[in-house]
Amino acid sequence: MAEIGPLRLANFIDHFFYSVLELDALEIINFPHPTLRHPSKPITRVDSELQQIVTEMFDLMYKAKGIGLAANQVNLPLQMFVINLAAEKGKGEEMVFINPVVSAPKGSAEANEGCLSLAGVEAMVSRPDQIHVSAYDLSGRPIDQTFKGFLARVIQHEYDHIKGVMFIDRISASEKRLIEGEIEEFELEFEAARAAGTIGSDEEITRYIKDIEKRYCS
Ligand SMILES: [Zn+2]
Secondary structure (H helix, E strand, C coil): CEEECCEEECCHHHHHHHCCCCCCCCCCCCCCCHHHHCCCECCCEECHHHHHHHHHHHHHHHHCCCCEEEHHHHCCCECEEEECCCCCCCCCCCEEEEEEEEEEEECCEEEEECCHHHCCCCEEEEECCEEEEEEECCCCCEEEEEEEHHHHHHHHHHHHHHCCCCHHHHCCHHHHHHHHHHHHHHHHHHHHHHHCCCCCCHHHHHHHHHHHHHHHCC
16 A cells, blocks of 8 residues: 555555445535535545546536536535636646645735536635645645636635635625525525435435545545
């Protein structure tokens, strides 16, 4: 078993013993799904299944024409997100951030943001213009870099996600009033999906989250 920083790269036998956990099929979950509000835990093991999860996250992101996707947006309570500003497979640069820590914010900029878990909703969000990020990539190599401008914004949006924060938490009261109706539609859709049984109860979701954490965060 390879030790790379705090990440363990599991070998085949390790993976074999752990492969009892059945993952739900990955799909993007929408506001106000509770996993979007669950603060994600650091990842302590990277196995072939996690690598497969990352591939699927990119695919889901491209299908939705997005540029960033956090693990808890696919119902996985893990400190991980993927970004590709090109929003298209085979173009741009695919970036994976595992266990990120954002620090040293500088400056301030305002721009329009949207979110794959609130598709169609947009609002102006003010954020630092520059940040420093320490993280690991999917191979366990450390990332230790300063980011500026649009990419810094996208990283902060995704970093918020893994803390259980969404961009609508960071907008002004007047901006919020403009999107109130759209937010309410997402709430109604969530209630309807729950009533139809396509989204589990809070207890079922908590159980699923605990299973995932047991596998990847302990
Ligand atoms: Zn988002």
